[in-house]
Amino acid sequence: MPHRPSLEDVARIAGVSTATVSRVLNAPARVRPETRERVERAVERLGYTPHFGGRALASNRTDTVGAVIPTMENAIFARGLQALQEDLADAGVTLLVATSNYDKAQEARQIQTLLARGVDGLVLVGEARDDAVYAYLAGRAAPFVLVWTWRADCSWPCVGFDNFAAARDVAERVLGFGHRRIAMIAGVTRDNDRARSRVQGVRAALADRGLALEAPFLIEADYRIEAGSAAAQRLLADTGRPTAIICGNDVLGAGAMVGARAAGYRVPQDVSITGFDDIDIAQLLDPALSTVHVPHRRMGRMAAKLLLALRDPQGTVTSVCIETEFIERGSLGVSPPSAPEGGLGDDGSRQSDPHGPL
């Protein structure tokens, strides 16, 4: 059983020292062409690949960065990561992915794990985490960038978008369609600054018109279609039901559409629905879901860029704000005239078959 070839084996065969082989691998320009070629032949012949541990130990770099995302089962993260990974790969950097399942403690643990794995940098989703975690990162001098979030006065490098502004914009559009009884199905806001900002954005827009956004017109639901559906049905069951439901993300939006239909309401004639993210299903729904388009791929690429910049020198980087865009589709229509604008009562008349689709 022949040994896995080592630098020394290559050196022996090429008739040079290990130092030279190492240089051929890491700084080819510093080696005379003939020597270099001899070494390369030896590498080829032995099928030599550097030993990762040895390299990491000696150079204290791993050319690896880590990302901690809530879950891969969410198209938006998947897409962003994909782009991130591609760009990192182009720079010879490998991506290590860990998931937190939307749990703060688990995220902290994963960050530790990744740092223990020797990652050269980290990509973290959102801004909401304990100071202790940030202190830990600082203590280890670990470069990181936050994604999916952006604030003008964020203390750390981030590349993302202004969730508050985008959500506010959504609400303003909805208001523009004449809606006044507006409800929101938000994502879980605990430990999630994105979900929280979206709620605040919507609330701010409504407040500008003197409208409030509070329970029971504000429901939180976790990231599942069924949760969105249940929430919508709850909202629509009441007399004094909303004429529009703003959802914190597209999955909840899709769920809301399913729920509205199940409750016998038509979209958008009886109730308008909006989402956030613009994932594939938004276009597939019938009517298609009005939503906020977020260029996830671009965000991933920018994150890669920042991270690579952050990695080498002590060069600082500036945060990047990605532009989002409201996409108006069929699920958003004018407020039904029959709906009361401010009163409490509602005749509850439904314009469609209560045993409609689904």
Place this chain on the structure above:
Amino acid sequence: MPHRPSLEDVARIAGVSTATVSRVLNAPARVRPETRERVERAVERLGYTPHFGGRALASNRTDTVGAVIPTMENAIFARGLQALQEDLADAGVTLLVATSNYDKAQEARQIQTLLARGVDGLVLVGEARDDAVYAYLAGRAAPFVLVWTWRADCSWPCVGFDNFAAARDVAERVLGFGHRRIAMIAGVTRDNDRARSRVQGVRAALADRGLALEAPFLIEADYRIEAGSAAAQRLLADTGRPTAIICGNDVLGAGAMVGARAAGYRVPQDVSITGFDDIDIAQLLDPALSTVHVPHRRMGRMAAKLLLALRDPQGTVTSVCIETEFIERGSLGVSPPSAPEGGLGDDGSRQSDPHGPL
């Protein structure tokens, strides 16, 4: 600037040798409780974390496994990976993810990269790859398991399902609804044994009834909604159009539904459509997409189990076949009586508004 604490620092503070500290970390049972506690306190106090490179170098293990998937932007892979990752994490193993973008050469490169990163094992999607790659894996003595595929006589450990049988089952169901003019929109079969097996399964079922599956009733489309839509429109544009379209996956199925509608056909009255995978969108479509449910999470968990078993001793493992299930939903209906059963001509009468949805 204090140094990152090393084993030696811990040893000094605890008043023991580095060997003992190492043992506390790796085989706590082998050190006396009092000593152990002293060491643990020192570890705590210094905030010591083992250096990954050092450990990898000395022990030649990394507690890391790699997965190479076509793309993260595909819900099925994401879901399987998520489960895989969770179970590996429970065993203290980290997952390294790389993507091949459905490209054979890129996959080979990623495998090399991951092995160079010192992964202890690999998860690979499907079975179709060059012998050279398998030889390389064998040469490096790298344990691996194949996922998303299963054959009784597969030469390597795999955990997946029988794509051929499942696809054949789909076709039989479709035949059971009286369809005889059946077309298929397949995924790209090049370098993709899953897509290929699905085509063959459908073909086999049709052959049993004396029917063929060939161009122009067999179209390949890449993994995008638009591609499925375009393919469906092409299929339906012809006179002698199919009454049922079997799609190689749900994304193509969703695309086909969009395309059929755009061409003015109703599903399932004018044309039935089936998918494969049972991702979220299948249920959201209207009518919902009939498809094959694949328990991706279970598959991910089994893959984790095999991989962990494969990792330590030379213990061999046996492949696992996961059961799939056909889910009948609204998109599959009886063959329209107006459609000719075997002839070439077709009056092309459409029963719906040619300017229908989309």
Place this chain on the structure above:
DNA sequence: AGGCGCAATGCAAGCGCTTTCATTCCAAGT
């Protein structure tokens, strides 16, 4: 001709950890 500087290469010291082997200590057996 002698000296200088630079480019190319080699030497060898670690990087932080694991692990074999040797040592020490103690309790139990004779």
Place this chain on the structure above:
DNA sequence: ACTTGGAATGAAAGCGCTTGCATTGCGCCT
């Protein structure tokens, strides 16, 4: 009391690589 075996621990040899410094060889300047 003396041996013996086992448990706990330490000493030290690497694991494969990078890199600072030393060495060599060469062309060129004075």
